[in-house]
Amino acid sequence: MSKVTKEELLSVAELAMLELTDEEVEMYAQDLSAFMAYADKLNELNTDGVEPMTHALQQVNVMREDVVADVLDREEMLKGAKEHQDGEIKVPTILSE
Amino acid sequence: MTILNKTTAELQELLHNKEVSVKELTEASYARIEKTDDDVQAFISLNKEVALNRAEQLDQEPMENRGPLFGLPIGIKDNIVTKGITTTAASRMLEDFVPVYDATIVEKLNAAGMVSVGKLNLDEFAMGSTTETSVFKTTKNPWDLNRVPGGSSGGSAAAVAAGQVPFALGSDTGGSIRQPAAFCGIVGLKPTYGRVSRSGLIALAPSFDQIGPMTRTVEDNALLLQILAGLDAKDSSSSPIEVPNYKAALTGDIKGLKIGVPTEYLGEGVSEEAKTATLEALKVLESLGAIVEEVSLPHSEYALPAYYFITSAEASSVLARYDGVHYGYRSENAKNLDEIYRKSRAEAFGPDVKRRILLGTYTLGAGHYDDVYKKSQRARMLVAQDFQNAFKKYDVLISPAAPTTAMALGAEEADIVTKYMSDILTTPINLAGVPAISVPCGFAEGLPLGLQIIGNHFDEATIYKVAHAFEQATDFHKRTPEVKEEN
Structure with a gap:
């Protein structure tokens, strides 16, 4: 499988919302290239007709009664947020004029 | 020497006869931590005041209300949320994170009367197999302070091995309970996926993660899983399958039990010491009446x-x-x-x-x-099918739990793919979602080796039966480290 270029790495970092330094871009492009070479190992394997396994146990949908149960208090839950007001989390202004 | 070196049964007897209090046992745990944790560095945080208050309250509990692990100290891996106690996942990201609820299993430990003494170090977000990626501290292996304890549950394994706590919780996504248990010479079980609630476990990979007990003996491990296991409405992947009585499985009788030995697990990349110890262990099990045969897991x-x-x-x-x-x-x-x-x-x-x-x-x-x-x-499906085919014929499968003994601290691998090779014996088990344990099975140059016993889905009882029979026939679990620096 092909090498991961710096440009590809940057576009992945963009999707992953990670700001990277130039050194990090270089390092992770190399690491991902090594992993992609590893993916060639999987391509040796014939998986025709094999279903992808998405869960460790094949459980059917688990439903509960549609009733309100005990939940955490809103103010309690907001304790982890750096800034909050009137029960809502505050972030910097996102709309300009 | 600490009172905590006594067996669980002995400690319960002392509690029942009022020869020792829960508070004294809790204090003994902190005393041992104070004595050894400058060297071992297993704990990220201690909650001494809360724990001692709780211990005093527990001492008021009538004897008839007490279960088999009542009053005993336990350490919790710091990726399991604890109400009001900082839970970091060993990451800068959660350095100041104070959860507003307890993980379901923490509620269960509390209900069983166990005393949580603190939070244990791990690789950042449980990603790693040395505990060196923690941003807070480097945990050392109590058998040799120049070596890693394994990971990611390295703090949990080191704390139990150093005698700081007789019980700890770990989590295992690709070997993070079993490999550090092997490196530190203790017993660590990764239960079947879905056997223990993950509500309150900070996720790494949700279709793999599973919380499990880390202890000094197989019996202790079975007693702790008994408390942890079961369906939880807060985790829809937890299983409704009935939880058996694990202690009842510890009969010592494994006559006629069929053991498969995957040939792929004794191949390239596995050290001679690990292979030899495993083959010796199989001889012990054979002498106890088990039938041992080779088996192939072709997609390993x-x-x-x-x-x-x-x-x-x-x-x-x-x-x-x-x-x-x-x-x-x-x-x-x-x-x-x-x-x-x-x-x-x-x-x-x-x-x-x-x-x-x-x-x-x-x-x-x-x-x-x-x-x-x-x-x-x-590929995951094919790996899982290999296990299902093997369990049609065998009760358990056995391999080394780790390819080598504990690595030196700071050892750098040539490249990133080689670095991950140490997980070769443990990751297939998580792909399949089956349970597996590591029990002490020998030493090489003073460092512990672990035996991995793998069972079918929800058959932890048979794993415990085999592990217990092996443990009773050997004395590897009786050795404890002195916690000293090698020169």
């Missing part, structure tokens, strides 16, 4: 690549929640919302976490979704 070589691609994909998704907004670290250098996301994540995630996020995001991208991610899931 595909397990490790499939594991890394799928778990990284899952990790990249679950770690998306750390956005600098809802909770956790927020960058002070961000000027707008977009920068809050990008800078907070850049500043607070360590290099291994970033690597897996990038690999996972890349794998899930349009160009590789089918040929890498889906392909890995198909």
Whole structure:
């Protein structure tokens, strides 16, 4: 499988919302290239007709009664947020004029 | 020497006869931590005042209300949330995170009267196999302070081995309970996926993660799993299958029991010491009446690549929640919302976490979704089917728990793929979701080796039966480290 270029790495970092330094871009492009070479190992394997396994146990949908149960208090839950007001989390202004 | 070196049964007898109090046992745990943790560095945080108050309350509890682990100290891996007690996942991202609820299993430990003494070190977000990626401290192996304890549950394994606590909780996504248990010479079980609630476990890869008990003996392990196991409405992947009485399985009788030995698990990359100890252990089990045969798990070589691609994909998704907004670290250098996301994540995630996020995001991208991610899931199916086929014929499968003894601290591997090879014997088990234990099975140059016993889905009882029979026939579990620096 092909090498991961710096440009590809940057576009992945963009999707992953990670700001990277130039050194990090270089390092992770190399690491991902090594992993992609590893993916060639999987391509040796014939998986025709094999279903992808998405869960460790094949459980059917688990439903509960549609009733309100005990939940955490809103103010309690907001304790982890750096800034909050009137029960809502505050972030910097996102709309300009 | 500490009173905590006594067996669980002996400690319960002392409690019942009022020769020792819960408070004294809790104090004994802190005394041992104070004596050894400057060297071992197992704990990230201690909650001494709360624990001692709780111990005093527990001492008031009538004897008839007490269960088999009542009043005993336990340490909790710091990726399991504890109400009012900082839970960090050993990451800058959660350095100041104080959960507002307890994990379901923490509620269960409390209900059983156990005393949580503190939170244990791990690799950042449980990603690693040495505990060296923790941003807070480097945990040392109590058998040799120049070596790693394994990981990611390295703090848990080291604390039990050093006699700081007789019980600890770990979590295992690809070997993170079993490998440190092997390196530190203790007993560690990864239960069947779904056997123990994950509600309140900080996720790494949700279709793999499982919490499990880490202890000095097999019986202790069975008693702790008894408390942890069972259906939880807060975790829809937890199983409704009935929880058996695990202690009842510890009969010592394994006559006629069929053991399969996967040939692929004794191949390339596995050290001679690990192979020899495993073959010696099989002789012991044979002498107890078990039938030992070789078996093939033909897709084993595909397990490790499939594991890394799928778990990284899952990790990249679950770690998306750390956005600098809802909770956790927020960058002070961000000027707008977009920068809050990008800078907070850049500043607070360590290099291994970033690597897996990038690999996972890349794998899930349009160009590789089918040929890498889906392909890995198909390989996962084939690996799981290998186990199902083997369990049609065998009661358990046995292999080394780790390819080598504990590595030196700071050992650098040539490249990133080689670094992950140490997980070769443990990751297939998580792909299949089956349970497996590591029990002490020998020493090489003074360092412990572990035997891995793998069972069928929800058959922890048979694993315990075999592990207990082996333990009773050997004395590896009786040796304890002195905790001293080698020169």
